Amino acid sequence: MRVVELFCGAGGMSIGFKQAGFEIVHALDAWPEAVEVYRRNVGRHAWVADLKNIAEVAPILFGLRPDVIAGGPPCQDYSSAGGRQEGDRAGLTAAYAMLIAIVRPEWIVMENVPGALKSKAWQQAEAILRNAGYGFTIQLLDAAFYGVGQTRERLIVVGRLGEEDGFLTDALVAAASRRPTTARDVLGDAIGDRFYVHPRYMHKKRIWSADEPAPTVRSTYARRVPPDYVPISTDAQGDGAPSELTRDLVAALQGFPADFDWSSCGLEDRDRMGGNAVPVPLARAIATVILQRHRGETQPALERDFSSWLRDRGHAPSTVEDVRAKANRARRLLGGRIMSEIAAEVAKLEGAAAFQELPAKTQSALRVALRLHAEFRQERRQAPLKKAVKARKTSAKKAA
Numbered sequence: 001m002r003v004v005e006l007f008c009g010a011g012g013m014s015i016g017f018k019q020a021g022f023e024i025v026h027a028l029d030a031w032p033e034a035v036e037v038y039r040r041n042v043g044r045h046a047w048v049a050d051l052k053n054i055a056e057v058a059p060i061l062f063g064l065r066p067d068v069i070a071g072g073p074p075c076q077d078y079s080s081a082g083g084r085q086e087g088d089r090a091g092l093t094a095a096y097a098m099l100i101a102i103v104r105p106e107w108i109v110m111e112n113v114p115g116a117l118k119s120k121a122w123q124q125a126e127a128i129l130r131n132a133g134y135g136f137t138i139q140l141l142d143a144a145f146y147g148v149g150q151t152r153e154r155l156i157v158v159g160r161l162g163e164e165d166g167f168l169t170d171a172l173v174a175a176a177s178r179r180p181t182t183a184r185d186v187l188g189d190a191i192g193d194r195f196y197v198h199p200r201y202m203h204k205k206r207i208w209s210a211d212e213p214a215p216t217v218r219s220t221y222a223r224r225v226p227p228d229y230v231p232i233s234t235d236a237q238g239d240g241a242p243s244e245l246t247r248d249l250v251a252a253l254q255g256f257p258a259d260f261d262w263s264s265c266g267l268e269d270r271d272r273m274g275g276n277a278v279p280v281p282l283a284r285a286i287a288t289v290i291l292q293r294h295r296g297e298t299q300p301a302l303e304r305d306f307s308s309w310l311r312d313r314g315h316a317p318s319t320v321e322d323v324r325a326k327a328n329r330a331r332r333l334l335g336g337r338i339m340s341e342i343a344a345e346v347a348k349l350e351g352a353a354a355f356q357e358l359p360a361k362t363q364s365a366l367r368v369a370l371r372l373h374a375e376f377r378q379e380r381r382q383a384p385l386k387k388a389v390k391a392r393k394t395s396a397k398k399a400a
C-alpha cells in the first residue's frame, strides 16, 4: 500500500509505516532541516512544502494515487489544556482535511494531542472529511501500551472511505499490550535503576524508576541534574545519583533506530524534531492494524447487545445465534468491512467471488443478517436523538 505523509518532520510516523510493510511514496514538511534529516534516514521522497498552499500541493498528491494519507498537523496551538486561542497553525488541520478530500485515498490517519479533539479546527476538518465520505475510528491511545517506553497519550484518527464509525476500535484496542512498556524494557541497563527527566513544571517529579514508563518525551527532556536539586516525595526513591538521559537515549525512547543520523541538524532542532515525532512503535502498531484490516485478516467484533436487540424483536434464541453467525460470515466475505450504507455493503457482498458460489438460500440468509445488523446499528445511532425528543415532549407536557 502506498502512503503519503504530510507534516512528516524527521519521519517517526513514516518509519513506523515502513516497518509495518507500507511503501512511503511522498512526504512533505515546511521545515527544511527536518526534511533533510528525513531524506538522509527515511528516503529521498521528502520535499519542503508549505501545506497551506493547497492549490500547489493537491495536484501532485492526486497524481500519486496514494492508498493512505497520514500526518500529524502541528499541535502547539491546542496542546496546553484550556485557555489558549487556536491560532494560525490550527488552520493547517483544515488544510490537511481539504487535501485529503481532493485526493480521496482509501485510508487516512491523523495523529495529534488529545486536546485537538475539542478544537474548532478538528470540527471543521471532520465536517470536510465526512462530506468527502470518510467514516472514523477516533481513539486516545497511550503509546506505552504499543511498545513505547514512555507514557504518551495521543489522539489517533483513522478514517476509511465509506466505513461505519468505530470500524477499527476493537482492533486498535486488541493491539495494546497488557502492561505498559517500561523505560528499562527499551533502554535496558543504559539508565540504571533511576533516571532524571527535566520537567515542564519545576515542582513536578523529576526522578523516574527504570521500571515504569518514562514521562512524555518533549524537546527539553535531556538535561543534566541541577547540582542543587533536592528530590521531592514523588521522585523515585533509591541510592546513588540518577542517570542522565543522552539525546541518543531520548531518540531510543521515541523508537528511532540506533543508527538514525541526526548530524545534519543542530541540537535544538534535533530536540524539537524528536519531541514532535510520532513514536515509531506506535506508528508501526497503527499501520499493522490498518494493513490487517485492509487484507481482511481482522473484522469488527459483533456487539453483544445485538443479541438482545434480536430477542426484543421476537427472534428465538437459536435464530439469534444463527443470525450472529451469518452476520459474522458475511462480514468475513466483506473482508472485514463495515460500511455506513447498507446498500453499498450488500452490493460489495454480492460482488465477492466466494459469495457468488454459495447456494441462493445461504446468500439470502447472509443478506438478511447484514440488513438486521445495519438496522441495529442505525437504531443505536439514533438512540440519543430519540431520547432527546422524548425528554422534550415530556417537559412540554409538564409545562402545558
Ligand SMILES: C[S@@+](CC[C@H](N)C(=O)[O-])C[C@H]1O[C@@H](n2cnc3c(N)ncnc32)[C@H](O)[C@@H]1O
Pocket: 007, 008, 009, 010, 011, 012, 013, 014, 028, 029, 030, 031, 034, 049, 050, 051, 052, 071, 072, 073, 074, 075, 092, 273, 276, 277, 278, 279
Ligand atoms: C507534530 S510534527 C510532525 C511529526 C512527524 N509526524 C513525525 O512523526 O516525526 C508537525 C510538523 O508540521 C510541520 N509544519 C508546520 N507548519 C507547516 C506548514 N505550513 N506546512 C507544512 N508543514 C508544516 C512542522 O515543521 C513539523 O515538522
